[in-house]
Amino acid sequence: MLTGETILVTGCTGFIAKHIVVELVRRGATVRGTLRDPSRAIQIHRILRNEGLPIEGFSSVTTDLREDAGWADAVRGCRFVMHTASPFPAYQPRSKFALVPAARGGTVRVLEGAENAGVERVVLTSSIASIYYGHDESPRRVFGEGDWSRVESDSISPYAVSKTEAERAAWNVLEGSATQLVAINPSLVFGPLLDARPGTSASLIRLMMGGRLPAFPRMGFGVVDVRDVAQAHVAALTVPDAAGRRFVLNGGNLTLSDIVAILTETYPDLARRLPRREVPDGLIRFAARLSSRVRMLAAELGPAKQLDAGPARSVLGLSFRSPEEAVRSLADSLFREGLVRR
Ligand code: NDP
Numbered sequence: 387m388l389t390g391e392t393i394l395v396t397g398c399t400g401f402i403a404k405h406i407v408v409e410l411v412r413r414g415a416t417v418r419g420t421l422r423d424p425s426r427a428i429q430i431h432r433i434l435r436n437e438g439l440p441i442e443g444f445s446s447v448t449t450d451l452r453e454d455a456g457w458a459d460a461v462r463g464c465r466f467v468m469h470t471a472s473p474f475p476a477y478q479p480r481s482k483f484a485l486v487p488a489a490r491g492g493t494v495r496v497l498e499g500a501e502n503a504g505v506e507r508v509v510l511t512s513s514i515a516s517i518y519y520g521h522d523e524s525p526r527r528v529f530g531e532g533d534w535s536r537v538e539s540d541s542i543s544p545y546a547v548s549k550t551e552a553e554r555a556a557w558n559v560l561e562g563s564a565t566q567l568v569a570i571n572p573s574l575v576f577g578p579l580l581d582a583r584p585g586t587s588a589s590l591i592r593l594m595m596g597g598r599l600p601a602f603p604r605m606g607f608g609v610v611d612v613r614d615v616a617q618a619h620v621a622a623l624t625v626p627d628a629a630g631r632r633f634v635l636n637g638g639n640l641t642l643s644d645i646v647a648i649l650t651e652t653y654p655d656l657a658r659r660l661p662r663r664e665v666p667d668g669l670i671r672f673a674a675r676l677s678s679r680v681r682m683l684a685a686e687l688g689p690a691k692q693l694d695a696g697p698a699r700s701v702l703g704l705s706f707r708s709p710e711e712a713v714r715s716l717a718d719s720l721f722r723e724g725l726v727r728r
Contacts, residue, residue: 387624388415388620390415390416391415391416392464393464395407396496397420399422399430401587401588401612402470402572402615405577405612406620408437408439408616410620412439415443418445419446420447420448420471424446429581430446432581437580451471451472451473451493461499462503464500464503466509471492472489472493473545474545474586476586478545485547486548489549489551494555497559501563506565507623508556508565508567509568510552510556510570511572511619512553512570512632513553513572514571515545515549515550516534516546517533517534518535519535519541519685520539520541520542521535528694531634534550535549537551566630567629569632570615570618570619571632572618572634573608574608575587576609576716577612577615579716579719579720588716591645591649591716591717591720592720594649600663602661603667604643604665604667604688605686605688606644608636609636609637609709610635610636610706610709611711614635615635617704618633625702628701628702633697634698637708639689639690640709641689648714655728671684
């Protein structure tokens with residue numbers, strides 16, 4: 387179905403995008419990837435070779451989300467666009483809106499370029515960060531396609547603000563357009579790394595396994611495997627009924643304590659490095675009065691939010707790997723890539 391298609395993947399050096407590129411090339415598509423540093427194209431070639439795929443299936447264009455230059459050339463001749471690029475820093479900036487110019491501005495540049503070039507469909511990598519933040523409702527509330535994070539909330543992070551603003555802008559740009567839009571809204575993405583550049587979502591498990599997290603807050607969150615995220619993006623390109631929809635992706639919920647238990651059971655030799663103590667909620671809530679960063683952490687305390695990933699199953703045909711498998715495969719690859727020593 388994708389054989390012979392040229393597909394633009396923005397931010398092809400990212401953790402998720404690398405899996406998407408592999409999946410597309412495996413299906414016979416030609417991928418044009420955008421990156422900020424042209425010397426990094428070689429990393430994608432190495433990954434394709436490792437997967438037994440032709441490097442001719444990939445070419446790159448240098449662009450930055452904060453700049454206009456290059457986007458018109460990047461989208462030219464593409465029937466489909468996957469817009470995954472967005473700032474995902476390991477540490478939140480101080481200013482609530484610091485990430486918006488790149489996230490929102492970049493999305494507008496990519497989508498306007500796509501529309502002008504007559505692209506048929508854009509798949510946007512959004513996030514559950516654009517769905518459930520800033521709501522103080524019961525833990526039983528189920529969040530899904532119709533929900534939006536409240537950027538005016540005190541407890542929302544700059545990252546979640548940027549994802550919410552970017553996704554809203556995407557729907558606005560393509561409202562009434564012949565270019566279709568599909569949003570993919572994953573929970574926290576774990577799963578195997580394809581190289582030794584892990585991205586931000588692996589950092590928590592890497593810190594734990596490296597013995598650099600002495601204690602952990604009592605919190606839970608949804609987890610989805612990166613291989614399922616890549617499958618969802620590819621399905622979203624071609625499933626007719628996907629157009630105009632937002633798909634929450636979640637393989638299941640875990641607490642930090644669950645993650646410690648999975649790692650302890652899988653790697654008993656690692657147990658001495660893993661955190662054993664929980665940080666009392668009261669301590670975090672007290673510190674939250676003094677620091678806006680801790681306030682964001684405090685907002686995450688307690689059980690994971692309930693997420694409705696039903697449409698991803700019924701419309702995109704996904705069947706999710708378990709969150710335990712996502713944790714184990716990430717941990718295995720952290721060892722394999724030499725990012726955590728045994
Ligand atoms: P990575 O940090 O690994 O990838 C982010 C990508 O965006 C990189 O290719 C990065 O380029 C690019 N990028 C960032 N800023 C700019 C910029 N100013 N101009 C051009 N490119 C830029 O993260 P992930 O792969 O995890 O995330 C990919 C997408 O998925 C993001 O949109 C993220 O918000 C979303 N997401 C991620 C989740 C997760 O848990 N991982 C969960 C839900 C959504 P460079 O390599 O040069 O830094």
